[in-house]
Amino acid sequence: MLIQFSVKNFMSFKDKAVLSMNPAVDEEHPENINEKNGFKATNLIAIYGANASGKTSLFKAMTVAINMIKNSNYMQVNQKIFSVVPFKFDNSTANKPSEFEFIFVADDGNRYVYGFSADTTKIVEEYLYQYKTQKPSLIFERSEEKYEFKSQKSILEPLVRFNTPNKLFLATATNWNTESTIIPYKWLSEKMVTFTDAQVLTNVALDLYKSPQKDEYIRFTEELLQAADINISKINIDVKRANIEIPIGLSDSHMAFIRQPIQTASSHEMEQIEVRTEHIIGEGNETSTYVLGLGEESLGTNQLFILGPFLKEAFEKGIVIVIDEIDKSLHTFIVKYLINMFRDKDVNKAGAQLIFTTHDTALLSLSTFRRDQIYFTEKDNKTGESDLYSLDEMSVRKTDNVEKGYLLGRYGAIPYICGEEL
Numbered sequence: 001m002l003i004q005f006s007v008k009n010f011m012s013f014k015d016k017a018v019l020s021m022n023p024a025v026d027e028e029h030p031e032n033i034n035e036k037n038g039f040k041a042t043n044l045i046a047i048y049g050a051n052a053s054g055k056t057s058l059f060k061a062m063t064v065a066i067n068m069i070k071n072s073n074y075m076q077v078n079q080k081i082f083s084v085v086p087f088k089f090d091n092s093t094a095n096k097p098s099e100f101e102f103i104f105v106a107d108d109g110n111r112y113v114y115g116f117s118a119d120t121t122k123i124v125e126e127y128l129y130q131y132k133t134q135k136p137s138l139i140f141e142r143s144e145e146k147y148e149f150k151s152q153k154s155i156l157e158p159l160v161r162f163n164t165p166n167k168l169f170l171a172t173a174t175n176w177n178t179e180s181t182i183i184p185y186k187w188l189s190e191k192m193v194t195f196t197d198a199q200v201l202t203n204v205a206l207d208l209y210k211s212p213q214k215d216e217y218i219r220f221t222e223e224l225l226q227a228a229d230i231n232i233s234k235i236n237i238d239v240k241r242a243n244i245e246i247p248i249g250l251s252d253s254h255m256a257f258i259r260q261p262i263q264t265a266s267s268h269e270m271e272q273i274e275v276r277t278e279h280i281i282g283e284g285n286e287t288s289t290y291v292l293g294l295g296e297e298s299l300g301t302n303q304l305f306i307l308g309p310f311l312k313e314a315f316e317k318g319i320v321i322v323i324d325e326i327d328k329s330l331h332t333f334i335v336k337y338l339i340n341m342f343r344d345k346d347v348n349k350a351g352a353q354l355i356f357t358t359h360d361t362a363l364l365s366l367s368t369f370r371r372d373q374i375y376f377t378e379k380d381n382k383t384g385e386s387d388l389y390s391l392d393e394m395s396v397r398k399t400d401n402v403e404k405g406y407l408l409g410r411y412g413a414i415p416y417i418c419g420e421e422l
Contacts, residue, residue, distance in 0.1 A: 001036050002192070002320045002353055003111070004103040009096055010064070011057035012379060012386040014087040019058065021045060021353065024372040024392050031343045032370055034351035037109035042373050043342050045355040046363060048406065049377035050415040054386025055357040058377065059324045063194040065100040068118070070189045072171035077164050084118050089384035097124040106187040114170065114184055122165040128184060139180050142169055152180045193310060194322040201306055206273055208309035209237050221308030228334045230301055234278040241271055275305070300330050311341070318350035326356035335363060364403040371396055376413035
């Protein structure tokens with residue numbers, strides 16, 4: 001369960017930005033709060049803001065931090081950390097490290113604080129704390145090549161020699177199956193899924209649809225599509241291997257379902273996944289079944305097809321899903337349906353959380369969200385700096401029409417277009 005994420009000196013965020021899921025003292029919408037081992041966190045965060053205000057920068061910060069944790073063990077000595085991008089509109093920060101921090105409750109029921117700062121050449125600082133009581137217990141702390149240990153020092157200290165300046169010690173220690181790091185590492189690497197790269201998302205979804213549990217994923221997605229009032233009665237997925245020629249100019253939408261070359265005797269042999277949907281047309285006894293390829297379906301249908309297995313995984317395992325532009329190609333009612341799935345304790349049994357950005361103001365309602373669940377990003381065009389803040393920081397009554405207030409500019413985070421009036 002994610003409690004808080006913060007970032008500093010990354011892309012458009014010069015100063016520290018904090019996205020908190022720790023609920024404020026508010027009795028509104030108890031169904032919007034997850035609880036684990038006495039800790040509480042909201043299950044939804046909606047982020048609004050003008051284009052280029054910092055929403056995507058925030059999501060990229062989460063993605064970069066998680067991917068660095070996942071891929072740290074694959075780093076070669078002296079390999080650059082190209083994913084770290086500091087705030088560049090100020091000479092004082094351009095050469096300073098970017099900072100990332102996660103506060104979360106792992107599968108053992110304990111709260112952890114893990115953070116690190118890095119530039120393009122090295123990890124500058126890194127730390128991991130565990131809370132079994134109100135007082136934090138230091139597992140390790142690192143300042144470049146200087147390390148400090150409290151818990152399991154005799155086990156962790158010898159592993160320093162296996163680490164390199166550009167690697168995260170959390171990953172190195174976990175690679176040696178260290179008890180004190182493996183639980184927080186597994187949570188960070190497995191329980192947070194960010195959706196900023198559509199192609200990567202498509203590939204991972206297809207892997208799930210090919211897994212031994214593929215029938216369960218297909219059934220869940222069929223039910224999701226039917227609940228969204230999309231006339232698809234059945235999904236069929238076939239995996240084939242064939243020699244194919246890839247014509248020049250083939251569109252990305254078609255390439256989405258053709259995987260990477262397989263190392264076989266024929267370099268042109270590819271794994272091809274064919275997705276077909278069945279539609280029942282007609283009424284009563286006068287019905288016919290028609291089959292379409294997924295490429296013939298709408299963008300919204302494709303979006304739900306891709307999201308289906310991730311939603312099933314999230315509800316079963318308590319995963320944090322982070323989606324940039326959740327409303328892309330989806331009707332407001334369908335997005336509301338997805339949001340309400342996270343609020344429904346009978347569906348969201350494991351306490352999954354959803355963090356998303358959107359421009360759809362029809363979702364902005366205190367009948368759905370608590371005030372501490374609505375965030376805004378705003379960029380100062382004079383400095384290029386992004387700011388992140390929540391509706392809960394403002395004087396907003398529970399009865400206020402927040403959609404109207406947002407469109408009138410009361411909360412900021414909207415574009416000001418010269419010569420245009422609402």
